Amino acid sequence: MSPDAKIRLDHVEKTYPGTKVPAVESLSLEVYEGEILVLVGPSGCGKSTTLRLINRMIEPTGGRIYLDDEDVTKVNADKLRRRIGYVIQQIGLFPHQTIAQNIATVPKMLGWDKAKVAERIDRLLTVVGLDPDTYRDRYPKELSGGQAQRVGVARALGADPEIMLMDEPFGAIDPITRDRLQNEFLSVQEDLRKTIVFVTHDIDEAIKMGDRIAILGDRSHIRQIDTPERILAFPVDDFVRDFIGEGSTLKGLHFETVDEHVTLEPYPTMHVGEDPTAAVARAREAGTDWVLLLDDQEHPTRWVPVSDLGGGSTVSSDSGSEVVAKVSLGATLFEALEQMLISEAAVSPVVREDGSFYGVVRLTHLNKAIRRARLEAREHYAQLEATS
Numbered sequence: 005m006s007p008d009a010k011i012r013l014d015h016v017e018k019t020y021p022g023t024k025v026p027a028v029e030s031l032s033l034e035v036y037e038g039e040i041l042v043l044v045g046p047s048g049c050g051k052s053t054t055l056r057l058i059n060r061m062i063e064p065t066g067g068r069i070y071l072d073d074e075d076v077t078k079v080n081a082d083k084l085r086r087r088i089g090y091v092i093q094q095i096g097l098f099p100h101q102t103i104a105q106n107i108a109t110v111p112k113m114l115g116w117d118k119a120k121v122a123e124r125i126d127r128l129l130t131v132v133g134l135d136p137d138t139y140r141d142r143y144p145k146e147l148s149g150g151q152a153q154r155v156g157v158a159r160a161l162g163a164d165p166e167i168m169l170m171d172e173p174f175g176a177i178d179p180i181t182r183d184r185l186q187n188e189f190l191s192v193q194e195d196l197r198k199t200i201v202f203v204t205h206d207i208d209e210a211i212k213m214g215d216r217i218a219i220l221g222d223r224s225h226i227r228q229i230d231t232p233e234r235i236l237a238f239p240v241d242d243f244v245r246d247f248i249g250e251g252s253t254l255k256g257l258h259f260e261t262v263d264e265h266v267t268l269e270p271y272p273t274m275h276v277g278e279d280p281t282a283a284v285a286r287a288r289e290a291g292t293d294w295v296l297l298l299d300d301q302e303h304p305t306r307w308v309p310v311s312d313l314g315g316g317s318t319v320s321s322d323s324g325s326e327v328v329a330k331v332s333l334g335a336t337l338f339e340a341l342e343q344m345l346i347s348e349a350a351v352s353p354v355v356r357e358d359g360s361f362y363g364v365v366r367l368t369h370l371n372k373a374i375r376r377a378r379l380e381a382r383e384h385y386a387q388l389e390a391t392s
């Protein structure tokens with residue numbers, strides 16, 4: 005077992021009674037401590053079955069499942085489930101219990117004292133973005149779908165489980181609320197660092213939520229398991245390529261930020277009211293026909309053509325064409341691409357947090373980043389093959 009594996013499945017099988025073909029066949033898999041591993045694959049490939057084997061809601065017909073280094077097929081199933089939070093799409097809140105009582109379910113079973121449970125409820129409601137005073141005494145039918153889902157997440161976190169199993173947790177929610185819940189959950193996870201197995205059939209959700217993604221085929225056969233970046237850069241076969249679909253190259257740009265992945269270029273600049281002679285010389289040296297005009301706070305304002313600067317006269321703040329799109333240093337390369345498309349230019353100024361000019365990012369930088377990601381992924385798989 006690798007040192008940071010929290011969950012390990014070892015040749016796990018599940019054949020449901022009355023069926024001949026296993027729903028899960030010889031599945032071996034490790035989930036590392038503190039990561040979100042997403043299981044993604046077509047309908048019926050065995051994702052939910054795999055998840056439910058981990059907390060023994062269903063029993064395997066073969067193989068072993070370990071939590072830490074304990075074989076969970078041998079421990080008391082109720083005890084096991086208290087260590088594992090479980091969130092499903094149809095959240096299954098108890099309708100006749102208040103939100104507070106719903107969240108308190110497992111802490112109460114664990115015998116926590118009243119004060120500790122009450123404190124925990126308020127904290128968890130806050131964590132999932134619901135005001136405790138407003139929501140703790142409501143009933144599930146008084147909540148929207150998105151709010152009920154938040155309570156479901158809070159309930160699963162109730163007893164501070166080491167592990168969370170999430171089965172299409174945001175599946176039945178409108179796209180805007182879903183996006184918000186995903187973002188909130190990711191920011192909660194940054195603090196909590198739970199070990200999470202997350203099931204979805206939506207590759208975009210997998211890419212967004214997963215530290216790693218396992219792409220499953222029939223009977224939960226793993227077709228590829230890796231970081232989203234590497235899967236996008238280097239799908240191992242046609243099944244994976246088809247599953248991740250069109251646009252994987254562009255999706256890969258979401259993972260690279262301007263400050264980390266681009267060596268930014270300087271660009272000839274000048275200030276409003278400045279003698280342009282030196283700027284023109286810099287532009288010539290850099291082989292460009294444009295100078296970037298900065299205001300007195302160093303904010304990029306306009307692109308000025310060198311041909312307008314011939315006579316040595318100074319330029320005013322409204323000379324040239326306005327800089328319509330700027331990119332911040334922490335922006336992703338995808339955002340940089342969007343800005344370039346908006347401004348119809350293959351170059352975009354990059355600014356610091358205070359808006360001051362830092363350098364430029366070019367379309368060629370994005371091309372390079374894509375090529376580099378592909379090359380790194382290919383080398384990674386070549387190395388894996390060589391060592392296996």
Ligand SMILES: Nc1ncnc2c1ncn2[C@@H]1O[C@H](COP(=O)(O)OP(=O)(O)OP(=O)(O)O)[C@@H](O)[C@H]1O
Binds near residue numbers: 051
């Ligand atoms: N209780 C059951 N009895 C018999 N067969 C079952 C049972 N539950 C699931 N199956 C079968 O096992 C296979 C895997 O089902 P599972 O629900 O794990 O797939 P899934 O990948 O989660 O699908 P989906 O994305 O549609 O939810 C399917 O062929 C399904 O019909």
